[in-house]
Amino acid sequence: MNREGTIYTIVFVFIVSFAFVLLLSLTNQATIEQVELNREIVRQGAILSAMGFDAEGSEEIQQKYDSVAADPDAGLYVATINGQVVYGTLFAGPGLWGTIEGVLAVTADLGEIVGVEIVSDNETPGLGGRINESWFKDQFRGERVADDGITVTQTAGDGDPDPTNSLVDGVTGATRTSDSMEAIVNRELQRLRSVEIQQILRSLESQGGNA
Amino acid sequence: MSDVVDIRPGAILKNNLWSNNPIFMQILGICSALAVTNLLTNTAIMTLGVTLVTGFSSLTVSLLKKLIPRKVRMIVQTLIIAFYVIIVDLVLKAFLPEISKNLGPYVGLIITNCIIMGRAEAFAQSNGPIVSFWDGITSGLGYMGVLLVMAVFRELLGFGTLFGYQIMPAAFVPWTIMVMPPSAFFLLGLIIWAGKTMMGGEKA
Structure with a gap:
């Protein structure tokens, strides 16, 4: 058979593509469950961590996650930690390169941020990607929420230790990512104030959510 | 490049690791050399992926x-x-989710690596x-060697750490430039210079 002929070429490309794609789908099928599970655990871990739980390892995460009252469709979570009711909300908003997804947790009166966790982002590794680092995220812990939300901006030091000034130190060299974080968190605070969301949160709260 | 290709395993090893190194002699695979060399762990996993993909692609193409x-x-x-790249991506996602997250889009971009x-x-x-x-494997190792050297410099000076462990004293001020792509251009230039100089000495 003529190896350079049109028919052979078409048949060959068809068979090769079919074989490789088949192998890929099999591999995908074999790993998809594990991949989904990993993703779910990362998400649950981030929700717990933002709300102030201490949970490490997939088993402890899944176990403690059961004590959180959740409305996954609305991305809302309610838990009681040390007698204090904490609201958590999943957020997604535009960063510099792609969507930043994460969790924001606040006290029930929306007056104080309990914590912020990042679930996924496509920010520049080493620059905007540093929003994943604890020095950045820990600044949100206990931060007071001002009437117009919080501010993420460049300060002189490395991190802003004062929780009362509604101010978070941005990432050096990643102004756009820092601005995005400010916009996302403030938009989410706004969303939590709305009437429908408050209703869902109240009903979740009455369902329990005892840790 | 020599006209006749020596296909003894030892000669291939020396050729790919040193005298015809893909990075500093052939200047191939530069995009990822600039992009993923600011953290050693990421660089190690990424270059391991490239090494395996190069080896198995060459095997399959030859078959x-x-x-x-x-x-x-x-x-x-x-x-x-x-x-092969998609296989590597799936395996990382399933078994090393943390690293997969750090590497982000760069795993998919192994496809565009000219070395392979x-x-x-x-x-x-x-x-x-x-x-x-x-x-294929030795070419990947030649690539890995140069990238790891770059990553050592960039992580040490850019973050003060190696594989995430603090090395530099607390008073050390990290060089932000080392985290950003331009520093990779400077370092790569220096490495190519050093490599070519040493090789020139060998031939004379």
């Missing part, structure tokens, strides 16, 4: 070379490379499967 029509040669090579295509086209297309696999 299929008698069947591939010349006019669709490149397309089929790309298909084979993409196949270069070895498939220049070596595997005209040599046996086993020696092609060895050629």
